[in-house]
Amino acid sequence: MGAQARHDRLAELLGPVLAEAGLDLEDIEVTPAGRRRLLRVVVDSDSGVDLDTVGTISQEISAALDSTDAMGKAPYVLEVTSPGVDRPLTLPRHWRRSRGRLVQARLAGGDEVEGRVKDAGESGVTLEVDGQDRVYEYSDLGRGKVQVEFRRDADVDAAD
Secondary structure, three states, X not given: OOHHHHHHHHHXXXXXXXXXXXXXXXXXXXXXEOOEEEEEEEEEOOOOOOHHHHHHHHXXXXXXXXXOOOOOOOOEEEEEXXXXXXXXXXXXXXXXOOOOOEEEEEEOOOOEEEEEEEEEOOOEEEEEEOOEEEEEEHHHEEEEEEOOOOOOHHHHHHHO
16 A cells, blocks of 8 residues: 555544544654554644543544554554644644744745734634734745744733
8 A cells, every 4th residue: 555545544544533532633644663663643623632632532543543454464653642833834723723823924925924823714814913913815825834932022021
């Protein structure tokens, strides 16, 4: 079975399991790891993913995989994780889940924009840029990237 066919089959198998748990399937990776393979399943939700949820869904994914031959006969290690801060913002739900975060994205014209996500809908996102709200259609934005902030201005104001 080819890599794309395996990916599609795994997504078809795991999608309903994750949907029932209120989670979105963000990514599936199968990579060699010595004599085994590593199956990394990346999940997310609007309310985030905590360790209890990861533990529970890991068991459910494992049971679903054990009931099929989707991973073949060779041994594998299952890793269930949530996306890191470096995940690109490519879908409306990624932007929605980044409300309040500082993001940077390339515009269709080649310029870059950096601002705080105020709101995100199905067709576009509102960013606060230089104190003003600006609306961008997703079609006008390239991949967004969350900017790591160790201390936001609001945190500084609260400390004073």
